[in-house]
Amino acid sequence: MLSNSWHTDPGPPSPWSRVALSSAASNSEITEQPHNKGLRWKLSLWRAILSTALGERLVYRGDFALGTLMRFLPIVTQIFLWYAVFDSIEAANGGNIEDIEIRGFRFPDIVAYYLLTMVARAFSSMPSLASGIATEIRNGEIKRYLIQPIDLIGFLLLTRIAHKLAYYAVAILPFALVFFLCRHYFVAGWPPWPVLVAFTVSLVLGFLIGFFLEAAIGMIGFWFLEVSSLLFVFMLFNFFLSGHMFPLTMLPDNIATLVNLLPFKYLAYFPAAVFLGKIPEEDLPMELAIEACWLIFFIVVCRIAYARGVKRYSGYGG
Amino acid sequence: MKTKPESHRPNYWEVFLTFARNSLVRDMTFRTNFVLQCISSIGWTLMNVGFYLIIFQYTQTIGADSGWDRDKFFLFIATTWFINSLVQAFFMPNAEEFSELIRTGGLDFALLKPIDTQFLVSFRRIDWSALSNFLAGFVIAIVALHSLANRPVDPMTPTVLSLLLYIVFIGCGVAIMYSLMICLSATSIWLGRNQTLYNFWFYITNFSRYPMEIYNHGWGKPLYGFFTFVVPVLLVVNVPARLLAKPISPQTWDERLLVCWAVVATFLSVRVSRWVFKRALLSYRSASS
Numbered sequence: 220m221l222s223n224s225w226h227t228d229p230g231p232p233s234p235w236s237r238v239a240l241s242s243a244a245s246n247s248e249i250t251e252q253p254h255n256k257g258l259r260w261k262l263s264l265w266r267a268i269l270s271t272a273l274g275e276r277l278v279y280r281g282d283f284a285l286g287t288l289m290r291f292l293p294i295v296t297q298i299f300l301w302y303a304v305f306d307s308i309e310a311a312n313g314g315n316i317e318d319i320e321i322r323g324f325r326f327p328d329i330v331a332y333y334l335l336t337m338v339a340r341a342f343s344s345m346p347s348l349a350s351g352i353a354t355e356i357r358n359g360e361i362k363r364y365l366i367q368p369i370d371l372i373g374f375l376l377l378t379r380i381a382h383k384l385a386y387y388a389v390a391i392l393p394f395a396l397v398f399f400l401c402r403h404y405f406v407a408g409w410p411p412w413p414v415l416v417a418f419t420v421s422l423v424l425g426f427l428i429g430f431f432l433e434a435a436i437g438m439i440g441f442w443f444l445e446v447s448s449l450l451f452v453f454m455l456f457n458f459f460l461s462g463h464m465f466p467l468t469m470l471p472d473n474i475a476t477l478v479n480l481l482p483f484k485y486l487a488y489f490p491a492a493v494f495l496g497k498i499p500e501e502d503l504p505m506e507l508a509i510e511a512c513w514l515i516f517f518i519v520v521c522r523i524a525y526a527r528g529v530k531r532y533s534g535y536g537g
Numbered sequence: 538m539k540t541k542p543e544s545h546r547p548n549y550w551e552v553f554l555t556f557a558r559n560s561l562v563r564d565m566t567f568r569t570n571f572v573l574q575c576i577s578s579i580g581w582t583l584m585n586v587g588f589y590l591i592i593f594q595y596t597q598t599i600g601a602d603s604g605w606d607r608d609k610f611f612l613f614i615a616t617t618w619f620i621n622s623l624v625q626a627f628f629m630p631n632a633e634e635f636s637e638l639i640r641t642g643g644l645d646f647a648l649l650k651p652i653d654t655q656f657l658v659s660f661r662r663i664d665w666s667a668l669s670n671f672l673a674g675f676v677i678a679i680v681a682l683h684s685l686a687n688r689p690v691d692p693m694t695p696t697v698l699s700l701l702l703y704i705v706f707i708g709c710g711v712a713i714m715y716s717l718m719i720c721l722s723a724t725s726i727w728l729g730r731n732q733t734l735y736n737f738w739f740y741i742t743n744f745s746r747y748p749m750e751i752y753n754h755g756w757g758k759p760l761y762g763f764f765t766f767v768v769p770v771l772l773v774v775n776v777p778a779r780l781l782a783k784p785i786s787p788q789t790w791d792e793r794l795l796v797c798w799a800v801v802a803t804f805l806s807v808r809v810s811r812w813v814f815k816r817a818l819l820s821y822r823s824a825s826s
Contacts (some may be wrong), residue, residue, distance in 0.1 A: 255763075289736055289737065289740055290764065293740060293743050302751065303599045303747075304596045306591055307596050309601065309604075310602065311596075311597055321595045380619030448573035451574075452580060455577060455580050455584060456580075459584045459588075462753065469591050470591065
């Protein structure tokens with residue numbers, strides 16, 4: 220169905236093959252369409268996409284707010300688990316539970332860490348982005364991006380930004396509530412402003428890395444028909460290696476070094492660690508620069524995969 | 538269903554075996570997918586085991602004086618794995634399909650069949666790949682039991698009685714989970730869509746994953762009470778795991794009461810879920826075209 224090579228088929232042109240796209244060619248044709256020029260046109264297009272996606276998302280705001288609150292529930296069990304761990308360390312070694320540290324994390328830090336990873340995940344997680352791309356490739360919907368003057372990745376990015384904005388508009392209330400209730404776990408209070416700036420930058424970069432990483436994985440759909448199992452495996456790795464499950468510093472040293480070299484940590488661990496001051500302030504610019512390099516890497520990978528995939532792809536039917 | 542003729546009683550066991558066979562054939566048709574699913578389940582298990590091993594690098598037990606040291610805690614984890622894999626293999630795919638049946642009106646055909654509707658919608662599909670987690674749980678249990686029996690300090694081998702009770706109470710745990718799932722999916726008859734319900738299921742059962750003692754302090758007490766007596770998910774894993782991991786003979790009255798309550802709770806959950814399911818069916822208005 221998808222990579223069936225129409226180009227090599229010398230048979231007579233059927234009514235179907237009329238619309239079959241030798242996509243690379245038609246793509247470059249499309250970008251030269253006369254109306255696809257000028258910044259104003261682009262801006263109005265972006266605004267249209269943004270406002271549609273915003274409206275679409277705000278329809279279910281009640282469901283949203285409730286769903287967001289519920290998403291904190293698994294953290295509750297994690298908090299109790301870690302309290303039990305610290306409690307037994309206290310009972311075994313003596314001392315005050317507030318002073319016990321595991322790899323630089325005291326009990327309140329761990330709670331704050333989990334809460335902050337929720338914020339980081341709110342930026343970096345891209346529900347159904349990769350699977351959406353794979354589905355569109357499989358059922359042929361992707362060809363609308365090949366014949367319309369819209370770039371697939373740009374369109375998806377804008378839609379995602381709009382969805383995220385709508386999400387934050389609603390989710391800020393439950394988040395604020397939970398953070399207010401848990402404010403005493405943030406022992407150090409607000410970090411100094413350079414750290415806050417770095418935190419914000421890391422969140423935005425985390426969003427972009429998450430987007431391009433998932434989009435690149437979705438592009439695998441050009442090569443394989445069914446990617447859901449693969450996506451699940453990726454999700455598992457992501458969950459573990461991003462630090463969503465526990466602070467990455469708790470890994471044994473040699474594994475921690477390795478995991479620190481991977482880009483997954485930017486999706487959850489890194490922003491939280493920045494906020495909690497676990498990364499020395501003087502290292503922050505360098506760390507952010509490395510993160511930016513990873514972002515560029517994923518943008519390039521995503522673009523190459525898309526360009527190559529489109530070359531393989533052939534669509535049939537209207 | 539009232540219209541079921543008395544003389545024509547279907548052989549439930551045979552029907553179940555047919556379902557199991559069909560599902561196996563279906564799973565084996567997409568063999569690569571099946572293998573990938575097994576691998577990803579095992580991956581999930583390994584990640585969890587890794588996480589708990591990391592925790593036990595820093596502490597001897599989970600909770601002071603709770604007795605959940607590394608080996609016993611891994612027996613607990615194995616129990617969680619047994620119960621979850623059974624639920625995921627037998628009930629999860631059906632509950633997912635059930636809401637789809639309601640949305641599309643396909644439930645009409647289930648209602649027409651001369652067999653108990655709850656049985657039909659609960660067992661139709663079996664996800665064989667989820668049983669790979671059962672095997673994973675088995676491996677964890679064997680390793681934990683071996684380590685528990687051979688360690689220098691406080692070694693322990695469970696008695697035959699506790700093993701038997703363990704199996705029985707795993708059954709009870711599965712029954713409680715099943716009841717909860719039926720209740721949740723029956724509500725999709727009333728609500729139409731149940732995306733949040735699945736999250737709800739996940740978030741509630743999440744509480745059953747750890748020893749119940751850890752909730753029993755401070756602001757966890759209401760949670761402890763609620764999930765023991767109202768929605769008894771804390772009993773699901775805790776009761777069998779305790780029976781296996783802790784010696785039976787010097788047992789406190791509290792523990793005995795808990796075991797008894799688990800029996801009662803299982804019975805009540807099944808009854809309540811049956812009632813909820815029947816009530817929900819009464820409100821079913823087919824999705825006409």
